[in-house]
Amino acid sequence: MRLSGKVAIITGAGSGQGKASARAFAEQGAAVVIAEWNTEAGKQVEEELKSAGHDALFIQTDISSEENVQSMVEEVKNHYGKIDILFNNAGIGFSSRSRFAMASVLETPLQDWNSILGINLNGVFLMSKYVIPIMIEQGRGSIINNSSLNGIIGVTGADAYTASKGGVVALTRVMAADYGKHNIRVNCICPGAINTPMIGEVLDIPEIAKNYETGPLGRVGEPEEIAQAALFLASDEASYITGVILPVDGGWSAV
Ligand SMILES: NC(=O)c1ccc[n+]([C@@H]2O[C@H](COP(=O)([O-])OP(=O)(O)OC[C@H]3O[C@@H](n4cnc5c(N)ncnc54)[C@H](O)[C@@H]3O)[C@@H](O)[C@H]2O)c1
Structure with missing residues (x-):
């Protein structure tokens, strides 16, 4: 039981990597809050x-809404008394x-740019802004941000997404620097292509799918493989690890 007695909030836990992480965290003894819109x-x-005997709580949340985030975090604090x-x-x-739009800068409407950054980057900012004071009070906490391979290398064709994920990488480092003195660790995972609904339509087209199978491990990743990395960073096994940007990408970023 690597997360025994811990309370974990996972945003976007209704699907893909978040769902796999909710299962992995719960199986290791955590109470899991599913913050999902x-x-x-x-x-x-x-x-x-719950039917597998775990402690779980769904709170409908849009992470780009400050009001939603604030009231969700309050509800978790009232319900569990802490957030680890x-x-x-x-x-x-x-x-x-x-x-x-999955587009380059010239073809990206400002509205799409703002919406994507509003969720992918502002969402991380807002969640952290409301959870960190509770972690400071506790004198401990672990934050894991889900960025992307796009956050560390130039992947063409989704520039707003790429910019948002680069922001998450930078925010990870600065939050690790700011809050380490409160025993709060902040780390980041950069997944490669992962078999979830997000890229499902791409993986359904064999000619395109084969482009995702060219990294050193020669295959797409599974959401459970991201969940295991998140589980390690969340756990006390990673007690001296902070500010790390960890590619979990089958080696894509190495070549
Ligand atoms: N699948 C990939 O290949 C891949 C690669 C690199 C990074 N990522 C990142 O991994 C993370 C998880 O994605 P996934 O692959 O599991 O995709 P997914 O689409 O299966 O899951 C994303 C979940 O987030 C929820 N969500 C989206 N916006 C939200 C909001 N504003 N408020 C609350 N919930 C919201 C969705 O409803 C969904 O349940 C994302 O940050 C994604 O950018 C994915």
Whole structure:
């Protein structure tokens, strides 16, 4: 039980990597708060975890809304009395199924730019802004941010998404520097191509899917493989690790 007695908030835990992390964290003894804007998906994960005997709480949340974030964090504090782990996982934008353009700077409407940064970057900022004071009071905490390979190398064709993920990398480092003195660790995962609904439509097209199978490990990753990295960074096993930008990408960023 690597997270025994811990309380963890996972944003975007209704799908993909967030859902896999909710399962992994709960199996290791954490009470898991599913902070998700999709009610149906969030409730489903809550029910699944509860029926497996775990402690889970779904709170409908849009992480780009300060009001939503503030009231969700208050509710968690009232319910559990503490917050040990924050996994800033929710994100949007790298998907042609999404309502946003997968485009370069010249083709990106300002409205799409603002919406993507409003979730992917402002969401991390807002969640951290309201959770960190509680962690300071406790004298401990672990924050994990979910960036992307796009945050560390130039992947063309989704420039707003890429900029937002680069911001998450920079924010990780500065938050680690600012709050280390309060025993708050802040780390970041940079997933490569992961088999989730976000890139599902791309993986469904064999000619395109094969482009994602060219890294050293020669395959796309599974959400459970991100969950294991998040679990390690969340746990006390990573007690001397902060400010780390960790690619979990089958070696893509190494070549
Ligand atoms: N799948 C990939 O290949 C890949 C690669 C690198 C990074 N990522 C990042 O990993 C994270 C998880 O993505 P995923 O692959 O699991 O995708 P996903 O689409 O399966 O899951 C994302 C979840 O976030 C939720 N969400 C989105 N906006 C939200 C908001 N404003 N408030 C609350 N919840 C919101 C969605 O409803 C969904 O449940 C994202 O930050 C994504 O950018 C994904």
